[in-house]
Amino acid sequence: xxxxxxxxxxxxxxxxxxxxxxxxxxxxxxxxxxxxxxxxxxxxxxxxxxxxxxxxxxxxxxxxxxxxxxxxxxxxxxxxxxxxxxxxxxxxxxxxxxxxxxxxxxxxxxxxxxxxxxxxxxxxxxxxxxxxxxxxxxxxxxxxxxxxxxxxxxxxxxxxxxxxxxxxxxxxxxxxxxxxxxxxxxxxxxxxxxxxxxxxxxxxxxxxxxxxxxxxxxxxxxxxxxxxxxxxxxxxxxxxxxxxxxxxxxxxxxxxxxxxxxxxxxxxxxxxxxxxxxxxxxxxxxxxxxxxxxxxxxxxxxxxxxxxxxxxxxxxxxxxxxxxxxxxxxxxxxxxxxxxxxxxxxxxxxxxxxxxxxxxxxxxxxxxxxxxxxxxxxxxxxxxxxxxxxxxxxxxxxxxxxxxxxxxxxxxxxxxxxxxxxxxxxxxxxxxxxxxxxxxxxxxxxxxxxxxx
Numbered sequence: 001x002x003x004x005x006x007x008x009x010x011x012x013x014x015x016x017x018x019x020x021x022x023x024x025x026x027x028x029x030x031x032x033x034x035x036x037x038x039x040x041x042x043x044x045x046x047x048x049x050x051x052x053x054x055x056x057x058x059x060x061x062x063x064x065x066x067x068x069x070x071x072x073x074x075x076x077x078x079x080x081x082x083x084x085x086x087x088x089x090x091x092x093x094x095x096x097x098x099x100x101x102x103x104x105x106x107x108x109x110x111x112x113x114x115x116x117x118x119x120x121x122x123x124x125x126x127x128x129x130x131x132x133x134x135x136x137x138x139x140x141x142x143x144x145x146x147x148x149x150x151x152x153x154x155x156x157x158x159x160x161x162x163x164x165x166x167x168x169x170x171x172x173x174x175x176x177x178x179x180x181x182x183x184x185x186x187x188x189x190x191x192x193x194x195x196x197x198x199x200x201x202x203x204x205x206x207x208x209x210x211x212x213x214x215x216x217x218x219x220x221x222x223x224x225x226x227x228x229x230x231x232x233x234x235x236x237x238x239x240x241x242x243x244x245x246x247x248x249x250x251x252x253x254x255x256x257x258x259x260x261x262x263x264x265x266x267x268x269x270x271x272x273x274x275x276x277x278x279x280x281x282x283x284x285x286x287x288x289x290x291x292x293x294x295x296x297x298x299x300x301x302x303x304x305x306x307x308x309x310x311x312x313x314x315x316x317x318x319x320x321x322x323x324x325x326x327x328x329x330x331x332x333x334x335x336x337x338x339x340x341x342x343x344x345x346x347x348x349x350x351x352x353x354x355x356x357x358x359x360x361x362x363x364x365x366x367x368x369x370x371x372x373x374x375x376x377x378x379x380x381x382x383x384x385x386x387x388x389x390x391x392x393x394x395x396x397x398x399x400x401x402x403x404x405x406x407x408x409x410x411x412x413x414x415x416x417x418x419x420x421x422x423x424x425x426x427x428x429x430x431x432x433x434x435x436x437x438x439x440x441x442x443x444x445x446x447x448x449x450x451x452x453x
Contacts, residue, residue: 001167005042008032008057021064022124026137032057034141037161037189038405039174049105054409055112062116065123074123079366079419082359083412087115089355093348097324106325117409122416126424128379132215134417139207142200143225146232149186149196153235160189186235194338194401197241200233201393202407202414205248205386212256213379240400244393251392255371255385304338304400311337315345322349340398360395363415364388370422380421387418 008028015024033054041050090110095103125131148159161175178185178193185193207229211222233245250267257263310331314323323329325347337343344353367384374381394411403411 002042002169005040005053006044006051006056008053009059012057012060016060016064021061021069025061025120025124026133029057029061030137031141033406033409035160035189037191039172039191040164040168049108065120075423077419077423079363082362083115083118086355086359087111089352090348093321093352094324096321097327113408114412118412118416121413122420125417125420135206135210138203139210139225142203143228145188146228149188149232149235152186152188153183156184180237183237185237191405193236194238194241195405195407197233197236197238198397198407199410200229201241201244201248201397202390202410204229204245205252205389208252209383209386240397244396248389248393251389252385256382307334307337307339307342310334311342311346320349320351322347337402338400340403343402363418364391366422367418384421387414390414
């Protein structure tokens, strides 16, 4: 029954016979990526990389985009170079630490998770109308997942995982119930509660924008979707993503307000109060040994501090290219590296970590320049603030979890959407011609009197 993982390939191919790749990507691939766990994989042919559901669904779309549509609407930009260099350093590191065969399979999976979702999304996010479609489907999917995560949070029943697990012929070690305060830390299709919270921290800002622009068909749809997105993040009971969601809201508040000096003053005042009152307590809370921890939460915090202390020395033994994904010398059975930046430095070296951080910094820098140059409060400027909030929320969350499962393609798709905002400007001539056409249309009068000179 593991061969059902390639079923999306045939569904995607059939849909492509009737629709273009953009429609199949939005209406089929995005739901597939969001709601089906990615840790169910199948090996079709010996020697080839394993395939999961979303990779199978994306392959026909990618082939049509490359060879039939010839990627005619794609425009290369600065951020693309950093994405390619990031992948190149991943490949070099893995090849250096293992073999070409292993590195080849590894870079295939990384390309399917990082590069190709980025390229496709950047193309399909070029026009205003398509942007709204993409955002609408993502936030509706997020609301559905949020609703079912609330069910998992209270009833301890993972709707997304249990049906596949029942028919899957092999053991998959990801349905690990984690609890806090008597409730299950819901993770839905995302494999880990922190990654689930990470997803909602990414999606919440664009959901608020969609609601603010009154793009829902009915007034009550907006508050319901936002509530479910927020509830989905809370149901993960993960501190970093929840804090990231609130930080994202603060960024949106600052970005969208006209009283920026006043709002910035309030933010700085709040930061000073927080630093003086709570920061010393937080430092004291995490700066203990796990054996001295009083609660499970304090033990988790101490674990992350010990990770940094133990593995920085391991990183410095092979600082440039790292140890490779499969040959890291584990310390004290600390095999869970709950920090994406430490994980990259450890497995692929400081060179890859530098390229990864540079990608994020360049993306945020280009968004900032775009916002600075965009004088009016245009639709593009408002949504650019959403991506600043989302990407910063992601970088904060990555300090407490590795990038895994769906969150990798989603994070790179958000980088692609932000880049599309920067390079694909709306055509002013088209807008002017449309407005002139509206003005020149004959006006209908309700009173129907004959007009006589």
